[in-house]
Amino acid sequence: MAATETTTSAFFGVKNFGAKGDGIHLDTIAIQSAIDAAAKAGGGTVVFPAGEYLSFSLQLKSNIELHLSAGATLVAADPEIHNGQYDLAEPNEWDMHQDFGHSHWHNSLIWGEHLENIAITGTGRIYGKGLTVNGPGPRRAPKAGDMPLSLNGSDPHGEKVADRKVFGDEMIGKGNKTIALKYCRGVLLRDFSVLMGGHFAVLASGVEQLSIDNVKIDTNRDGVDIDCCRYVHITRCRVNSPNDDAICLKTSYSLGKIIFTENVSISQCHVSGYDVGTFLNGTYGRTQQQAPDKDGVTGRIKLGTESNGGFRNITISDCVFERSRGLAIESVDGAIIENVTINNIVMRELTNPPLFIRLGRRMRAPEGSAVGRIKNINISNIVATEVDARYASIIAGLPDHSIENVRLSNIHISHKGGGTLADAALEMPENENSYPEPSMFGTTNVHGLFARHVKNLDLHHVSFECEAVDERPAIGLHNVVGAHLEAVS
Secondary structure, X not given: OOOOOOEOOOEEEHHHHOOOOEEEEEOHHHHHHHHHHHHHOOOEXXXXXXXXXXXXXXXXXXXXXXXXXXXXXXXXXXXXXXXXOOOOOOOOOOHHHOOHHHHOOOOEEEEEXXXXXXXXXXOOEEEOOOOOOOOOOOOOOOOOOOOOXXXXXXXXXXXXXXXXXOOOHHHOOOOOEEEEEEOOEEEEEEOOEEEOOEOEEEEEEOOEEEEEEOOEEEOOOEEEEEEOOEEEEEEOOEEEOOOOOOEEEEEOOOOOOOOEEEEEEEEOOEEEOOOOOOOOXXXXXXXXXXXXXXXXXXXXXXXXXXXXXXXXXXXXXXXXXXXXXXXXEEEOOOOEEEEEEEEEEEEEEEOOOOEEEEEOOOOOOOOOOOOOEEEEEEEXXXXXXXXXXXXXXXXXXXXXXXXXEEEEEEEEEEEOOOOOHHHHOOOOOOOOOOOOOHHHXXXXXXXXXXXXXXXXXXXXXXXXXXXXXXXXXXXEEEEEEEEEEEEEO
């Protein structure tokens, strides 16, 4: 990879198309011109030499690589300060089934749709300075008289639009994602870093053959969201996200149909919940104690919460969780989750339990959707220390829908202890329709593992340790059919 400023048949330097790289002037038009020229030539590498490039939305094209050279920073412009706006959020007739951020792609710093063979590489940085982490919540169905989100005939990089009372006008002109890809194939993200990535640093929806390698993300909401994707490999990534999930697999209804997230591997990754910005600068701040939902800082790996489709053939291995929540596997909107293997995980300073497996019926889904299934989950070789003692690890199905075939082996969990006899007497509510978090049940009446509505549960060489005396039982099994415990202490 040539990192010098150049324009040849293969390399297109953004400064040759008029980019200033001074952090003052908007470089949107120059960068987009370089992308367009490379696409017209049949493909190539768009090179950012060292500098600070201020930009609104950039649209990727097939057969294009964006290369951020050492010392190069692509900065998301702020529409409240700079003369411009982000591309408008495109209409989506299914956006009432998931949060706004999952339902739209164009309102991003970098976006692409129906593309092949694209890449973002280099040791430079993307700084989402002007992006918002907000957006409307789950949207209602459109009513007569509503105007579409894309109602605007102006150049998206031109003058600001006036405030208007339109459907979704609270997000007009704003960007809330760093990288958003929809229906793309053959995607590589490698070596760069992201600071403050907005609602999503990376949102991939309906993407196939996606590799994310050695990417560092230190962000104010979600890190990497993989939604309705297959053949995905995430390796050697470090994601710090105290306010939301670090690496999250989802199957929303944003694409208007049921699609599985499948054949996914996550390996050699580190997730955490240090103060935003302090992971990349190496100070690892610990000031923030809670995420916006009032639970502890987040920064974890999770399947769900958006779970309309299904998840299968998922492996998570050789990863570290630090100052974060634990692993979560959740089907609450009708998803089938099956054939999941988790192995060789180290967890330290967890703000909730190491393991949370939940089958629920929130059913934020099209009318007529049925409760999903969770089966064939194999979790092994886990060491978790300095764990919040309020909640045991939880495997919880529904009275009429059991979780099936869960095997836990070679697991050691050490928590802070302190549970009382009054805690041991607590009744654990079902809360079938609640948003899935361990805190939905309140303080658990056991300290190690709570399992309810499970069929075929195997525990082999599992140990629970308390740093202080805990008067709750270690394990509670309720409506568990076919439990096998061996070498459990």
